[in-house]
Structures are given as C-alpha cells and as structure tokens.
Amino acid sequence: MQSTQISKSIEDLVRQSVYRQLGLDGSKASSAPNKLLVNISARHCHLTQEAVEILFGKGHQLTPKKWLYQDGQYAAEEAVTLIGPRSRIISNLRILGPCRDFNQVEIAYTDARALGFDVPVRNSGDIAGTPGCMLMGPKGYLKLDEGVIRAAIHVHMSPEDAEHYGVKDKDFMQLKVHGECGLTFDRVFVRVHPDFKLEVHLDTDEGNACGLSENTPCELKKS
Amino acid sequence: MQSTQISKSIEDLVRQSVYRQLGLDGSKASSAPNKLLVNISARHCHLTQEAVEILFGKGHQLTPKKWLYQDGQYAAEEAVTLIGPRSRIISNLRILGPCRDFNQVEIAYTDARALGFDVPVRNSGDIAGTPGCMLMGPKGYLKLDEGVIRAAIHVHMSPEDAEHYGVKDKDFMQLKVHGECGLTFDRVFVRVHPDFKLEVHLDTDEGNACGLSENTPCELKKS
Numbered sequence: 345m346q347s348t349q350i351s352k353s354i355e356d357l358v359r360q361s362v363y364r365q366l367g368l369d370g371s372k373a374s375s376a377p378n379k380l381l382v383n384i385s386a387r388h389c390h391l392t393q394e395a396v397e398i399l400f401g402k403g404h405q406l407t408p409k410k411w412l413y414q415d416g417q418y419a420a421e422e423a424v425t426l427i428g429p430r431s432r433i434i435s436n437l438r439i440l441g442p443c444r445d446f447n448q449v450e451i452a453y454t455d456a457r458a459l460g461f462d463v464p465v466r467n468s469g470d471i472a473g474t475p476g477c478m479l480m481g482p483k484g485y486l487k488l489d490e491g492v493i494r495a496a497i498h499v500h501m502s503p504e505d506a507e508h509y510g511v512k513d514k515d516f517m518q519l520k521v522h523g524e525c526g527l528t529f530d531r532v533f534v535r536v537h538p539d540f541k542l543e544v545h546l547d548t549d550e551g552n553a554c555g556l557s558e559n560t561p562c563e564l565k566k567s
Numbered sequence: 568m569q570s571t572q573i574s575k576s577i578e579d580l581v582r583q584s585v586y587r588q589l590g591l592d593g594s595k596a597s598s599a600p601n602k603l604l605v606n607i608s609a610r611h612c613h614l615t616q617e618a619v620e621i622l623f624g625k626g627h628q629l630t631p632k633k634w635l636y637q638d639g640q641y642a643a644e645e646a647v648t649l650i651g652p653r654s655r656i657i658s659n660l661r662i663l664g665p666c667r668d669f670n671q672v673e674i675a676y677t678d679a680r681a682l683g684f685d686v687p688v689r690n691s692g693d694i695a696g697t698p699g700c701m702l703m704g705p706k707g708y709l710k711l712d713e714g715v716i717r718a719a720i721h722v723h724m725s726p727e728d729a730e731h732y733g734v735k736d737k738d739f740m741q742l743k744v745h746g747e748c749g750l751t752f753d754r755v756f757v758r759v760h761p762d763f764k765l766e767v768h769l770d771t772d773e774g775n776a777c778g779l780s781e782n783t784p785c786e787l788k789k790s
C-alpha cells in the first residue's frame with residue numbers, strides 16, 4: 345500500500361473504534377470516501393480586485409497568510425474595518441482570497457446585533473437586497489450598497505461524496521454534533537463541485553452553540 | 568368559560584393551525600397543559616446579598632427593573648463590570664434577582680472567547696472547580712474564586728408538564744427549532760419544580776445559531 349492508503353486505513357480504524365465506543369452507527373461514515381471535516385468560519389469578507397485597490401492602493405494584490413482546507417482558498421494578511429449602520433465597528437475583519445467578482449461580508453448574528461445590523465441568512469453569492477456597509481482600509485473607504493449576510497450553514501463536497509451520501513447539489517442534509525452541548529443542524533445546504541473537499545462550514549454562533557472542538561464527533565446524514 | 572380559559576382555547580386553535588400549515592405534528596403540543604416558551608438568557612450573574620453589599624455599598628438592596636417569566640425572578644437595575652483573566656472586560660453585566668446563596672456568572676462561549684476564559688458547561692449551582700473572575704461595582708471590587716460558567720440549555724417545568732411530556736427531573740429532552748436556521752438541541756436538561764412555569768432557556772449563542780425570534784415554532788420532545 346502507498347503511505348496515503350495506509351494512513352487512510354489507520355484513520356478508518358480509529359474512526360470506527362471511536363464511533364463504536366460512543367454507540368454510534370459509524371458504518372456509513374467509516375465507508376465514506378473522504379473524512380468529514382467540520383470547520384468554523386469566523387467573520388470575514390470576499391472582495392473584488394477593484395475593492396482591494398480602493399482599500400489598499402492601486403495595484404495592490406492580496407497576500408496569502410494561511411491556506412484554507414478548500415484548494416486555492418486562503419485567509420489574507422489584509423484585513424479591513426467594518427463600519428455598521430450606527431457607526432459601530434468591527435476591526436480586523438479578515439479578507440479571504442482569491443478575489444471574487446462580487447463583494448460580500450459574512451458575519452454571525454452575534455456580530456450583527458452588536459453592530460445594530462438586521463442581516464438575512466443567505467447562501468454565498470445570493471446578496472440581492474441585503475444590507476450594505478462601509479469598509480475602511482489603510483488607503484481608502486469603500487461603501488457597499490449590499491452584501492452583508494449571515495452565511496447559511498453548508499457542506500462542500502465532490503460528486504463522489506454526493507453519491508456516497510445520496511444527495512445532490514442544493515439539497516439539505518443534517519449534521520449531528522455529539523458532546524455535552526450536542527445538537528443537530530437540520531438544514532445544511534449541499535454544494536457539490538469536482539474541486540470541493542468534504543467540509544461543513546459553521547459560523548461562530550453555530551460553533552459556539554454546540555461547543556465544537558477538533559475532537560467533537562460529527563455525523564452528516566441525509567435528511 | 569372564564570376569560571383565561573377562553574384565551575387558552577384561542578391559543579390552542581391558533582397553535583394547531585400554525586402547526587398544521589407547517590406540516591408538524593402539533594397534537595402533543597396542542598394538548599399540552601401549558602404553552603411552551605423558549606427564551607434567550609443574555610449573559611448575567613446571580614449574587615449573594617453579601618456580594619451586592621461589597622459591590623454597591625452596605626445595606627444595598629437590588630431593585631427590580633424587569634420581571635422575568637419565572638415567578639419572583641427579575642432583572643435588576645444594578646449591573647456590574649466583569650473583568651476576565653487577561654484584563655479584558657464586559658461592562659453592564661446584568662444582575663438577576665433575588666439574591667441567592669452563591670455567586671455565579673453565566674456567559675456564552677462567544678463572551679468567554681472574547682474575554683480569554685475557558686469556561687465549562689454546567690447546570691446552575693454546579694460551580695465547583697469552575698474559573699473565577701473579578702467583578703467591579705460602583706462601591707467596590709469582588710474577587711470570585713469560582714462561578715463562571717456557560718449554563719447548560721435547560722427547561723423549567725411543573726410536575727404537571729413533566730407528566731404530560733413523560734419526563735422527570737434531571738432527564739434530557741430534545742428541543743426542535745423550526746425555520747431557515749432550524750436545528751434540534753439534543754440535550755435539554757429538565758428541571759421540575761411546582762413553582763416552575765414551562766420555559767426553555769437558551770444562551771445567546773444558541774439563540775443566534777437557530778435565529779430564534781418570538782414567532783419561531785419550537786417543539787419539546789422526549790428523547
């Protein structure tokens with residue numbers, strides 16, 4: 345066996361053992377083509393190259409600081425200050441790169457309440473009619489007319505994963521999180537793409553509500 | 568019929584109609600002796616009379632500002648400043664009255680992370696071995712050696728409610744919250760007492776995770 349195969353076999357054995365000890369049905373998970381990752385996305389924004397240049401100066405390019413689990417995606421060195429409707433601010437709002445063709449700010453309800461925003465739950469990119477805000481960078485201000493959302497909980501997966509779980513793009517699934525603050529998210533939006541790696545994205549409210557840590561057992565289930 | 572009975576009948580009809588429209592099984596809920604309330608408890612503290620006097624001056628008595636749903640409980644006019652381990656603070660931490668025979672600070676994980684606390688999930692009163700903090704009032708400082716917790720999600724109910732749901736004190740139940748951020752809390756701790764009115768207490772992370780509003784349909788279920 346190649347070393348990646350050996351490592352996957354070991355992972356499978358450990359996973360099956362943990363699931364057995366918890367009295368969970370690990371059969372579906374242990375036969376899964378890919379390991380499930382559940383990660384918390386802290387508040388952040390996606391910007392166009394034009395927006396980056398307004399905020400950081402002509403010709404400025406984002407600098408990757410930390411690569412994320414999805415290929416090619418990164419948290420940038422650059423951060424901005426978010427100014428809400430009552431002039432309350434959140435500083436150090438991280439920019440995720442690479443640049444996109446729209447501007448979008450993703451915050452949790454806790455942030456929204458602190459700022460005095462009334463933000464809707466939306467899937468990424470679906471920003472028509474959402475509130476705007478002001479962003480401040482070292483070289484300029486940018487007024488967004490829309491784009492502030494709470495991102496809906498979602499799972500990225502490949503067509504292979506989708507087949508394994510018996511779901512398709514834009515379906516909803518359940519994510520059961522175990523532990524002393526255990527809960528089940530009933531509406532996890534499915535996003536299927538050949539480039540996607542199996543990963544659920546929670547926001548900080550969702551992650552804190554269930555006390556998610558690196559070792560919290562989680563199960564993805566067809567609704 | 569007495570007016571309270573008429574009002575309960577109307578409530579039942581409206582509830583049954585809403586549940587039917589949502590395609591939910593409202594039969595259990597509509598036959599319940601008492602209407603289920605799900606409320607969010609923002610961060611707060613409970614103090615002894617001695618602690619109140621240290622913080623607000625000799626002989627000081629708490630002043631009720633807003634009566635809560637549970638009989639005799641109130642949010643006081645008085646608030647304190649909570650100072651965490653890294654000298655970060657939360658101002659305006661509300662005191663809930665009346666005074667108790669122990670001091671306890673209840674914060675959400677979002678607060679705990681902001682302050683740099685590592686707080687455990689506990690049931691109210693179970694504070695042995697939990698972190699302490701410093702409280703600051705207008706007349707003095709109070710150092711707590713323990714008592715900072717994240718309160719576990721719980722439901723208050725009367726023996727009559729417990730009988731209806733088929734549960735007993737210290738059981739766990741499920742709370743299903745509907746809506747676009749729908750989720751099911753799998754470990755709702757049951758507290759039964761003749762003085763209790765049927766009410767689930769979430770913290771702000773839990774309330775924000777499921778986007779709870781006054782009109783969000785919720786179902787309490789035996790696990």
